Amino acid sequence: xxxxxISCYYHDAAAALLxxxxxxxxxxxxxxTRIKHDYDFPDNAINFxxxxxxxxxxxxxxxxxxxxxxHKFERILMTSFQCxxxxxNVFREAMMTWLSDKLWVKNTIEQRIGIExxxxxxxxxxxxxxxxxxxxxxxxxAAILTVDGVGxxxxxxxxxxxxxxxxxxxxxxxxxxxxxxxxAFTAFLGFKVNEGEYKVMGxxxxxxxxxxDKIYDNLIKVADDGSFWIDMDYFSYHYSDKETFNSKFxxxxxxxxxxxMHFFTSNTRFPSYFGEKPTNYGELCQENEHYADIAASIxxxxxxxxxxxxxxxxxxxxxxxxxxxxxxxxxxxxxxxxLRETPFEELFIQPSAGxxxxxxxxxxxAYHGLLGKxxxxxxxxxxxxxxxxxxxxxxxxxSNNISYEYFSDDEKLLDRVVDDLVAGKVVGWFQGRFEWGPxxxxxxxxxxxxxxxxxxxxxxxxxxxxxxFRPFAPVIPEENTGDFFYDGDAAxxxxxxxxxxxxxxxxxxxxxxxxAVNHMGTGRLQTIRDEWNPRxxxxxxxxxxxxxxxxxLNTSFNLRGEPIVASPANAFNTFSKSGxxxxxxxxxxxxx
Ligand SMILES: [Fe+2]
Numbered sequence: 001x002x003x004x005x006i007s008c009y010y011h012d013a014a015a016a017l018l019x020x021x022x023x024x025x026x027x028x029x030x031x032x033t034r035i036k037h038d039y040d041f042p043d044n045a046i047n048f049x050x051x052x053x054x055x056x057x058x059x060x061x062x063x064x065x066x067x068x069x070x071h072k073f074e075r076i077l078m079t080s081f082q083c084x085x086x087x088x089n090v091f092r093e094a095m096m097t098w099l100s101d102k103l104w105v106k107n108t109i110e111q112r113i114g115i116e117x118x119x120x121x122x123x124x125x126x127x128x129x130x131x132x133x134x135x136x137x138x139x140x141x142a143a144i145l146t147v148d149g150v151g152x153x154x155x156x157x158x159x160x161x162x163x164x165x166x167x168x169x170x171x172x173x174x175x176x177x178x179x180x181x182x183x184a185f186t187a188f189l190g191f192k193v194n195e196g197e198y199k200v201m202g203x204x205x206x207x208x209x210x211x212x213d214k215i216y217d218n219l220i221k222v223a224d225d226g227s228f229w230i231d232m233d234y235f236s237y238h239y240s241d242k243e244t245f246n247s248k249f250x251x252x253x254x255x256x257x258x259x260x261m262h263f264f265t266s267n268t269r270f271p272s273y274f275g276e277k278p279t280n281y282g283e284l285c286q287e288n289e290h291y292a293d294i295a296a297s298i299x300x301x302x303x304x305x306x307x308x309x310x311x312x313x314x315x316x317x318x319x320x321x322x323x324x325x326x327x328x329x330x331x332x333x334x335x336x337x338x339l340r341e342t343p344f345e346e347l348f349i350q351p352s353a354g355x356x357x358x359x360x361x362x363x364x365x366a367y368h369g370l371l372g373k374x375x376x377x378x379x380x381x382x383x384x385x386x387x388x389x390x391x392x393x394x395x396x397x398x399s400n401n402i403s404y405e406y407f408s409d410d411e412k413l414l415d416r417v418v419d420d421l422v423a424g425k426v427v428g429w430f431q432g433r434f435e436w437g438p439x440x441x442x443x444x445x446x447x448x449x450x451x452x453x454x455x456x457x458x459x460x461x462x463x464x465x466x467x468x469f470r471p472f473a474p475v476i477p478e479e480n481t482g483d484f485f486y487d488g489d490a491a492x493x494x495x496x497x498x499x500x501x502x503x504x505x506x507x508x509x510x511x512x513x514x515x516a517v518n519h520m521g522t523g524r525l526q527t528i529r530d531e532w533n534p535r536x537x538x539x540x541x542x543x544x545x546x547x548x549x550x551x552x553l554n555t556s557f558n559l560r561g562e563p564i565v566a567s568p569a570n571a572f573n574t575f576s577k578s579g580x581x582x583x584x585x586x587x588x589x590x591x592x
């Protein structure tokens with residue numbers, strides 16, 4: 001039995017295909033179209049899934065859309081009416097896009113996939129999130145928390161899963177949304193909503209949470225059980241499609257940060273790639289510290305609300321295991337605190353915890369929740385995207401007259417890569433199927449030596465030109481995690497660690513050892529095990545044998561503002577346009 005899940009038209013569009021309840025292929029549309037966070041109908045991701053299975057659309061038993069478009073449209077219309085005339089633009093835009101396109105997704109699915117009308121099903125947005133978190137976990141029974149910007153009406157749910165049954169017991173509805181509150185601060189701090197949230201999280205450790213009281217006194221009221229109410233007087237996301245906060249919000253926090261303003265504080269140093277140090281450096285540092293304080297404050301409030309929600313969920317259910325989904329589930333700093341500070345002993349979050357993951361959840365909900373089929377599948381890794389054969393790679397290289405070295409012996413290739421890394425070279429690493437979700441986890445990664453602080457600047461100059469508050473992640477074998485991180489041994493056994501969804505404090509005596517991946521005393525680590533990705537594991541282990549440090553810097557293989565590479569052509573293009581020194585495409589090595 002084949003079931004295809006689809007999510008699109010809001011955040012990341014994606015498709016996921018189940019065969020007899022087991023995931024066999026999943027991908028976000030952006031990887032194929034090269035449009036970051038592409039939310040259009042995911043034709044390419046769907047075709048990839050069908051090709052992978054060797055089937056066509058009419059072989060599918062069901063196609064499941066991840067939310068109910070009419071309910072979502074109802075929320076947009078009702079909110080527009082309530083906020084009229086301020087909401088005129090949202091209303092006009094909604095009428096145009098929803099009436100022409102989004103409402104008729106059933107027809108679009110029927111036409112583009114070639115499946116009969118009655119085989120197309122619709123899930124609910126937060127039920128899709130919940131299903132994406134619970135069904136592929138290894139837990140027979142667990143508590144479930146979903147938190148995002150907004151689905152149809154719901155922004156937060158709490159419930160439980162047992163066997164094939166999910167029950168969502170409590171919900172919080174729009175406009176009261178933790179995700180949209182965080183996004184308003186994201187916009188205020190000069191970043192793009194739905195994209196810059198993790199930059200706010202990265203900026204937070206450079207500030208002091210000086211505005212926490214101001215946020216609680218004015219913007220959000222939180223009960224002991226974590227349920228919350230947002231004072232909409234300060235926000236405009238309910239009536240505007242461009243602005244998320246209003247002048248009253250600015251009265252509280254001052255003028256918003258300019259998007260192009262360089263971020264540096266006395267703690268970040270002044271990166272060489274920002275050019276010459278400005279004459280008013282001290283003044284600019286202070287200004288940036290003010291914004292870092294705001295980032296630290298909203299991050300702290302978000303963590304506190306989540307901790308309250310999670311604690312009350314534990315109190316009500318008495319369960320030891322917790323599954324989280326929704327965009328807020330990607331807040332790896334909050335996840336680290338949930339794991340270390342609440343009574344839950346085990347945590348499951350799948351790598352595409354945002355709306356892209358709704359495609360997986362929708363399909364799983366149909367299979368287990370609606371059809372009642374037993375669970376056999378556990379999402380043990382994130383490698384569900386497209387793979388490119390050695391023949392395809394060779395053909396690409398030959399037809400473009402690119403010279404390369406081919407290694408028939410894996411070990412020899414890995415030794416060469418380790419030699420290059422130790423020599424300070426930056427390696428573009430491409431192998432196997434690309435990752436599901438926003439993180440590069442060793443199949444489309446850029447790897448470098450994590451031991452010197454300078455490597456941060458070097459990688460940024462060569463590839464990313466990113467702000468210094470954006471952390472680089474350490475990849476570390478499970479068995480070595482406890483040597484480097486507090487609670488590392490326990491955390492390494494948890495799924496969020498393997499999906500880079502967890503921030504842990506670095507042990508003080510190791511902070512210097514891996515300073516390129518030290519983010520103000522913490523690391524957003526990825527743990528690995530031989531069985532999930534032997535080649536990637538081997539390269540980290542071999543680096544450890546050569547240097548005594550079994551850790552590599554892993555960052556996503558893409559240029560700033562572009563999606564992570566998918567094909568050999570994308571990878572070579574990024575390699576040529578950047579300062580990456582060595583490109584490894586499976587067993588082919590290309591050097592500059
Ligand atoms: Fe969502």
